[in-house]
Amino acid sequence: MKSARILLAAAIAATSLSALAYDADWKRGRVYYRSVCTSCHVANPVGSINPSAKTMGDWATYMKADKHAKGKEKVSQYISKTYRDKIKSANKAAEKFADVPDQELSDDIAAFLKKGAKDGDSPASCS
Numbered sequence: 001m002k003s004a005r006i007l008l009a010a011a012i013a014a015t016s017l018s019a020l021a022y023d024a025d026w027k028r029g030r031v032y033y034r035s036v037c038t039s040c041h042v043a044n045p046v047g048s049i050n051p052s053a054k055t056m057g058d059w060a061t062y063m064k065a066d067k068h069a070k071g072k073e074k075v076s077q078y079i080s081k082t083y084r085d086k087i088k089s090a091n092k093a094a095e096k097f098a099d100v101p102d103q104e105l106s107d108d109i110a111a112f113l114k115k116g117a118k119d120g121d122s123p124a125s126c127s
């Protein structure tokens, strides 16, 4: 009886936790990565950076470190609403996702990079 009650409590706790967690949308992450991140990379000497160039672990570390361009700036700045606002007149993806909360969009991109990584479910190029 006691263990049944504990199980029930655990089930309720798990349900409410999963209701809180944001379910990342890798497809939205892919659109943003290809339209915003890649379009700038190809216009620079760095060139396109394929998700499949790194492992899932590398990408997780990269996104968590939040450093960009050899540490000169933050990668999160390019995901921010402020940045999307700045480029949205010339960038369809930035316009379409103009109001998505920063953290959600960041999770979406991380989900796409995880999926598209060298050792991910479906290694992806950037275009």
Ligand code: HEC
Binding pocket: 033, 036, 037, 038, 040, 041, 044, 046, 049, 062, 067, 068, 069, 070, 071, 075, 078, 079, 109
């Ligand atoms: C405004 C232009 C621009 C945008 C937007 C941009 N990048 Fe970059 N990125 C660069 C440049 C330039 C470099 C090369 C910097 C260097 O080698 O000094 C770079 C390098 C990188 C690298 C190689 C490692 C590093 O940090 O040096 C990764 C990975 C990367 N960018 C990821 C992203 C992701 C993810 C996004 C989108 C959320 C993004 N970038 C958006 C210009 C941009």
